[in-house]
Amino acid sequence: MHEIVDEHMIERILGANEELAAHNRQDFDEDELLVINFMSAPGAGKTSLLEATIPRLKPKACGIIEGDMVGELDAERLRVLGVPVRQICTGRSCHLDAQMVARSLHAEPLPKTDYLFIENVGNLVCPAEFNLGEHKRVVLLSVTEGDDKPIKYPVIFRNCDAVVFTKTDLLPYVKFSIARCMEHIMQLNHSAKFFCTSVSTNVGMDEWIQWLETTRTLHRQCIAI
């Protein structure tokens, strides 16, 4: 005889990822490692910003996790900087998740570093849903993409700690208003920090580096308490 049973519950569908992200965060804190998750559309300049950032952070040590669906092109660019780089090829997946990060670091642990930059798969949609255990989420938006992107992709901008406008040297040639874009973002996110950068002309890099260094100092103070 068969019975039909209803079980009522509230179970977070991404609960398993959240738990693993919390474990990742705990491991990062034990190592006094500040972890930054870089997210953006493809081609917004994540790898280029890392190439410009890491030399400026010396002598602080940096590690990188590079997420791409296929290949190691960006990882190879970053290895030239002389920092440890771990490549995660996601295959069919359009985002990194906490398990991928945990597996990568477990399989091949990074040497002790001060910063870990996770360059997520280029995508303004899916990465927003998956916590990796990072301390800060940074979204890059290129001025060539359009200042309406925060309206079209609100979730990723709502849940980030900083927005870096990239390729600002191209502003004279595109119809992009930084002020308008910031206004869109501030409607979603009252606390995000903004940086206007160009790795070609070095504009805005000092402020960006200062934020990273201040964030790391504050992080170390927090975990020491």
Add this chain to the structure above:
Amino acid sequence: MHEATIATNILSIAESRSAALPGSSVLRVYVRIGDFRNIDSGSLKFAFDALKADYPRCSKSELVVEQVAAVGRCMRQHQYCPSLLNAYSCSCGAGLNCLMQGEELEIFKCTFETATREANFETV
């Protein structure tokens, strides 16, 4: 896209819940998806149906999606508004200072077919 990951998670949860009921199989999984969770219901159902064969207890199950409309509190009007201009902006153009609903991503019910005696219970 990531609907496949979400579907996998749903199936894993349903499978494990069914495993806790001896001799049971999953008939239906009910989920709430908020408007602002970047998840397309049609794609999610497609992924669910494509993947459920890998989960023995869920192989004949159905996914039921309850879409949750976004409701937020308008900064200008100081009241909850169901008609939002876009994510986190009221139709009057002002921002929202809180979102009451619209970000749900949860399973709220499973229906099992079991060969054991009926045992209704709730877990939260």
